[in-house]
Amino acid sequence: MSFHPKWHAVVLAAGRGPDDPMAKAFGIAHKCALAVAGVPMLQRVLTALAAAGMARPILVSIDDADQGRSAAGPLADKTRMIAAAASAPASAKAAVMATGSYPVLVTTGDHALLTAEMVAEFCAQAMASGADFCVGLATAETILAAYPDTKRTFFRLGPDRVSGCNLFAVNSPKGLALFDTWSAIEQNRKKPWKLVAAFGFGPLFSFLAGRLTLRKAFAEASRRIGISIVPVLLPFAEAAIDVDKPEDHALAERIIRLRNDQG
Numbered sequence: 657m658s659f660h661p662k663w664h665a666v667v668l669a670a671g672r673g674p675d676d677p678m679a680k681a682f683g684i685a686h687k688c689a690l691a692v693a694g695v696p697m698l699q700r701v702l703t704a705l706a707a708a709g710m711a712r713p714i715l716v717s718i719d720d721a722d723q724g725r726s727a728a729g730p731l732a733d734k735t736r737m738i739a740a741a742a743s744a745p746a747s748a749k750a751a752v753m754a755t756g757s758y759p760v761l762v763t764t765g766d767h768a769l770l771t772a773e774m775v776a777e778f779c780a781q782a783m784a785s786g787a788d789f790c791v792g793l794a795t796a797e798t799i800l801a802a803y804p805d806t807k808r809t810f811f812r813l814g815p816d817r818v819s820g821c822n823l824f825a826v827n828s829p830k831g832l833a834l835f836d837t838w839s840a841i842e843q844n845r846k847k848p849w850k851l852v853a854a855f856g857f858g859p860l861f862s863f864l865a866g867r868l869t870l871r872k873a874f875a876e877a878s879r880r881i882g883i884s885i886v887p888v889l890l891p892f893a894e895a896a897i898d899v900d901k902p903e904d905h906a907l908a909e910r911i912i913r914l915r916n917d918q919g
Contacts, residue, residue: 668762704772745838760826
């Protein structure tokens with residue numbers, strides 16, 4: 657499976673060295689090197705992006721280029737390691753600008769379940785949207801139907817409950833503005849009411865009253881930031897499962913073994 661080759665891709669893979677909780681839990685030097693079903697996470701992400709036809713080199717934003725090249729394995733020659741900035745939003749912005757053209761797909765180095773099919777679907781919807789910036793999401797119904805016991809952070813917006821998929825599309829230079837806002841509110845990313853409050857009392861009141869729908873939330877964010885931002889709802893439960901905790905690692909290995917068994 658492949659997608660239009662003009663898309664560039666950025667992988668955010670900075671860790672916290674051996675003090676990273678996952679690196680410490682598994683006794684490795686860097687989180688991106690954590691093996692999932694025998695293959696380093698970063699290599700799995702790069703494999704999916706390469707199979708989806710992303711332009712080369714794929715940019716990897718990381719704090720340790722040697723660790724990144726090692727974790728990339730045979731795909732190291734298809735990547736370009738660039739130094740991570742002080743935060744994920746700053747790293748993303750710098751890496752997107754380093755690609756030199758748009759559109760750009762941004763994902764993370766712990767997205768071990770990413771597939772070319774997910775990438776192609778996300779990019780197709782993002783391209784069709786005409787928006788400056790797109791955010792990949794999966795509904796609670798999609799995720800829980802496949803994995804009822806998984807623990808995800810869901811944002812309730814009106815009748816909708818959604819979880820992030822660590823997939824973002826920057827379709828134009830204007831989309832870079834979102835990274836500046838992201839940097840300002842990043843510390844509240846798992847506290848929905850604080851995220852909403854950052855955009856004013858009106859949206860916060862609507863959220864608390866259950867009247868802020870997914871569509872209205874993105875429309876308000878677009879208005880406040882001054883760019884067009886749209887959600888991309890994906891039909892893949894696995895798109896919302898990153899390997900951020902030991903229980904995520906166990907689930908990811910189980911899913912990959914099942915994929916392999918099904919051929």
